[in-house]
Amino acid sequence: MSMTADVYDRRQDRRPWQKRLADASEPYLYSAPALILIIVVMLVPLVVGISYAFRDIQLLNPFSGGFIGLEHFETLSKDKAFYVALKNTLWWTGASVFLQFAFGLILALLLDKPFMGRGLVQALVFLPWAVPSFLAGLNWAWLFNPVIGPIPHWLFDLGLMSQPGNILSDPQYAMWGPIIANVWWGIPFFAITLLAALQSIPRDLYEAASIDGASWFQRFWSITLPFLAPTIAITVLLRTVWISNFADLIVVMTGGGPADRTQIVASYIFTQAFKALDFGYASAIALVLLVLLLAYSMLIILLRQTLLNKG
Amino acid sequence: MRTPLLPTTAHRLAILAYVVFALFPLYWLFKVSLTPNDLLYSEGVRMWPSRTTWEHYSFVLQHSAFPTFFKNSLIVSGSTAIIVTICASLSGYALSRFSFRAKYWIVGLMLLTQMFPLVMLVAPIFKILTPLGLTNSLTGLIVVYTAFNVPFATFLMQSFFDGIPKDLEEAAMIDGATKFTAFREIILPLTLPGIAATLGFVFTAAWSELLFALMLINGNNAATFPVGLLTFVSKFSVDFGQMMAAGVLALVPAALFFLLIQRYLVQGLTAGAVKG
Secondary structure (H helix, E strand, O other): OHHHHHHHHHHHOOOOHHHHHHHHHHHHHHHHHHHHHHHHHHHHHHHHHHHHOOEOOEOOOOOOOOEOOOHHHHHHHOOHHHHHHHHHHHHHHHHHHHHHHHHHHHHHHHHHOOOOOHHHHHHHHHHHHHOOHHHHHHHHHHHHOOOOOOHHHHHHHOOOOOOOOOHHHOOOOOOHHHHHHHHHHHHHHHHHHHHHHHHOOOHHHHHHHHHOOOOHHHHHHHHHHHHHHHHHHHHHHHHHHHHHOOOHHHHHHOOOOOOOOOOOHHHHHHHHHHOOOEHHHHHHHHHHHHHHHHHHHHHHHHHHHHHHHHO | OOOOHHHHHHHHHHHHHHHHHHHHHHHHHHHHHHOOHHHHOOOOOOOOOOOOOOHHHHHHHHHOOHHHHHHHHHHHHHHHHHHHHHHHHHHHHHHHHOOOOOHHHHHHHHHHHHHOOHHHHHHHHHHHHOOOOOOOOHHHHHHHHHHHHHHHHHHHHHHHHHOOOOHHHHHHHHOOOOHHHHHHHHHHHHOHHHHHHHHHHHHHHHHHOOHHHHHHOOOOOOOOHHHHHHHHHHHOOOOHHHHHHHHHHHHHHHHHHHHHHHHHHHHHHHHHHHHO
16 A cells, blocks of 8 residues: 555655755765764774774784784684683673573562652662762772671671671672672663563453452462563563663672682673773674674574564 | 551551662661670671761761762763763654654664673673773763663653654744754653653663773773772772661762652663563
8 A cells, every 4th residue: 555655746746856855865964973973983993993903903012903813813813812702601691691680670570660759769769770880890899898888797796707808809799799799780771671561561461360359479470470471581581681781880890800710701802902902802702702792692683583483 | 448457557568668768778877877896796797887977988088089979970971971862862763753765673672682681792892992091981881871871761762752743843844943943942842751750761871880991991090980989999808887877878860860850760671671
């Protein structure tokens, strides 16, 4: 129908060609400022960055800049720190996403129930989301600091520590510091999105289920979860990508230390570019990270397609 | 019907636990910023110091470079928020109201920018901006932050435009207005809440950005708050009271904007989560 209407429109179109050109270019004019910015500041540097991965680019060495083929990737394949960072990325991302999601879901369920002062409570528990990430990192680093923060003393009192020490300088547990900070900071995001999804579930479904004698858990399992499933899938998958790239907390709290125990791939890239000033090597690691993330995204899209076809 | 007491109590206690967990770190930040230096170590883990003082705040405001950092951050975040909102309302309007050939490419491009690690761009952007004289300058930061925030803001504005009936501007165009006049005079005023939300989101994002600011800025003159605070921490890591007073000051604008946009958070984050 739209096809014939379109043809008809075109035959009947008696607008002069200047007018037609102006009309056709209108959406492009609206999008132009945004597009130009994205292309110049993001797309061009992306391409330039990919080319750096095959060149010897060191900021302090004026003779660098030559094409060196796959040399960076050969170094990378033997770079122990990189493999440690890769393993840490999985641990950091997995633990952060899981805890943020679990606590976020519980919070959303708690807030879905009407009670006095809900608006105020909601504003208070969502406040961490507004805290700038560098400040969240510093704040938690101070809480873990035995000189100024209470946490080491609490752990000592509970008998979990032999003396009040800093968890961030303990190679075995250091990663928990940034993870806890990340969970604190990220719970509101999950809670907000899940709360929005919860509130769109028709209330009469629950009433009908209650009349039929379904328990709370049965209602949760057969009404709430199926309704939430699409939101959960999308937020968890996108957050996974986002958190695996999120280096701020680690850069601020531990700088990747002690002994690279908290270094994730994103913070390793930043360290190579910012501290070692080796832009070529940093770009090579970044390219590997990009390929891994693309593979992950493709996997998700395939998974989604198969699930959709089945349903 | 009697409400069962036990589940209600459990519910309230759980809520209380969340509120305490969310607020305790901020409370601690505030507490240390008010603790006089001589009590800092002897009363380290007390919940409230026996004496309080505002001296850390007055020192930070009068004898440090923090007012400069604060001003720089305000300039950068404010300009970024305004420019992004203008660009994003235009592009969001195009995506909401027109169907055109390149639309899917534009949406795809914007989604792509949300997926790849921005840290990839640290080195190339530094190399590109240096010969242009845009490193160590607030203008450079504004350009970079504007581009980074435009895609998300476009999706956000689009979702607000989608909520406004098309009849409105069609009626105006029948009355002889051009599409742009209809957009400016009728649609934009109706999206004011959306514009406020976008401004708030972008301002907070720019206010918090750390890695690019660290890379592109050195020296105090053009440092934003995150850079200034981190430099301060690594140089004078013993002045906890002053650092935390500065931290509280950095929190204030972000918290204000949060209160302003709180109502639109759900809509904004949902748009962000679904579309990128």
